[in-house]
Amino acid sequence: MTAVLVLNADLGPLHRVTLRHAVRMLLREVAVVHESEPDRLIGVYPMPKVVRLVSYVVTRWRFGSGPAWSRAGVHARDGRRCGYCGKDATTIDHILPRSRGGRNTWKNTVAACMVCNQRKGDRTPAEAGMVLRLQPSVPTWHALAQR
Numbered sequence: 001m002t003a004v005l006v007l008n009a010d011l012g013p014l015h016r017v018t019l020r021h022a023v024r025m026l027l028r029e030v031a032v033v034h035e036s037e038p039d040r041l042i043g044v045y046p047m048p049k050v051v052r053l054v055s056y057v058v059t060r061w062r063f064g065s066g067p068a069w070s071r072a073g074v075h076a077r078d079g080r081r082c083g084y085c086g087k088d089a090t091t092i093d094h095i096l097p098r099s100r101g102g103r104n105t106w107k108n109t110v111a112a113c114m115v116c117n118q119r120k121g122d123r124t125p126a127e128a129g130m131v132l133r134l135q136p137s138v139p140t141w142h143a144l145a146q147r
């Protein structure tokens with residue numbers, strides 16, 4: 001059985017399905033033929049090599065909120081290095097301080113050493129004249145699992 005590649009509505013590849021499954025998707029009108037075998041038909045359809053979803057499917061692994069925030073997760077993501085000076089991190093710094101509404105989110109927290117954490121205090125990096133070595137991001141499940 002030939003495998004047919006399924007693309008999301010934005011052309012991002014999702015997974016492969018059997019030809020039979022792909023034809024069922026065409027029949028149910030949830031997908032359209034994106035690329036076909038030349039001069040071959042299956043029923044009324046060109047023989048699909050690639051089908052594309054009609055409506056966009058949100059995929060957890062690409063666009064989801066990702067793993068829940070945790071202190072351990074931030075340390076793992078940042079390789080246990082201070083986001084400001086690169087030394088061993090022992091704490092977490094809130095980029096926008098908690099006292100000013102900064103939340104426990106992946107993008108608002110970096111691993112930090114005590115020295116940098118105390119130096120920064122209740123200020124933003126810009127106010128404290130400190131530069132982040134990295135742009136904090138939401139880690140993938142995969143990246144966290146590898147650390």
Ligand SMILES: [Zn+2]
Pocket residue numbers: 082083084085086087112113114115116117
């Ligand atoms: Zn530091």
